[in-house]
Amino acid sequence: MDQTVSSYLPLFLEGEVIKGFGRGSKDLGCPTANYPLDVVKKLPSEFKPGVYYGWAQLDSGPMYKMVANIGYCPYYQNKEMSVETHIIHAFEKDFYGSNLRIAIVGYLRGEMNFDSLNELIETIKQDIVNAGKSLENPESQKLKSNIFFGKP
Numbered sequence: 264m265d266q267t268v269s270s271y272l273p274l275f276l277e278g279e280v281i282k283g284f285g286r287g288s289k290d291l292g293c294p295t296a297n298y299p300l301d302v303v304k305k306l307p308s309e310f311k312p313g314v315y316y317g318w319a320q321l322d323s324g325p326m327y328k329m330v331a332n333i334g335y336c337p338y339y340q341n342k343e344m345s346v347e348t349h350i351i352h353a354f355e356k357d358f359y360g361s362n363l364r365i366a367i368v369g370y371l372r373g374e375m376n377f378d379s380l381n382e383l384i385e386t387i388k389q390d391i392v393n394a395g396k397s398l399e400n401p402e403s404q405k406l407k408s409n410i411f412f413g414k415p
């Protein structure tokens with residue numbers, strides 16, 4: 264892993280799931296749970312924007328794999344940094360207002376710009392596959408039972 268990245272990983276974040284940009288990520292097949300700005304501000308100053316994988320827990324529920332985009336979304340040119348978590352699980356309904364705990368375990372790639380929305384979506388699909396694989400390795404598995412997460 265990248266030297267700067269490995270100096271602050273694993274990184275644990277916790278906060279409420281709020282309304283995000285409302286760009287309909289859900290309609291694209293990739294809903295992302297957004298954090299309020301006070302959580303985003305807890306990232307270390309040397310944090311490298313990009314796509315990360317790790318573990319997620321809603322309230323005191325079960326552990327799920329996740330992939331997160333942390334940065335400025337060059338495709339949309341956001342002014343503020345955002346932390347958006349896509350939980351790799353099909354939920355029956357929304358969970359705005361829930362407490363979301365994440366462990367950011369590893370780095371997949373830097374944020375990129377795309378010529379079309381379709382390319383962005385295809386790249387995200389591949390990120391989900393890559394995250395799923397990386398989370399199977401024993402180092403990643405260990406973090407799933409970290410004391411940071413509540414007992415399901």
Ligand code: ADP
Nearest residue numbers: 282283284285288289294295296350357358359
């Ligand atoms: P917003 O712009 O408000 O973040 P999204 O289209 O990104 O809207 O949808 C995010 C919301 O969808 C989350 O806040 C959550 O309530 C819900 N959701 C349902 N399934 C998932 C999932 N697998 N991962 C993340 N959020 C999900």
Ligand code: RBF
Nearest residue numbers: 286288314330332336337338339349374375390
């Ligand atoms: N936005 C970008 O502008 N560039 C990216 O490379 C990028 N990668 C993403 C990877 C993942 C796994 C996820 C969940 C989101 C990513 N996004 C990226 C953010 C995307 O633009 C945002 O979720 C939109 O709201 C989707 O419509």
Ligand code: MG
Nearest residue numbers: 283295296297
């Ligand atoms: Mg979102």
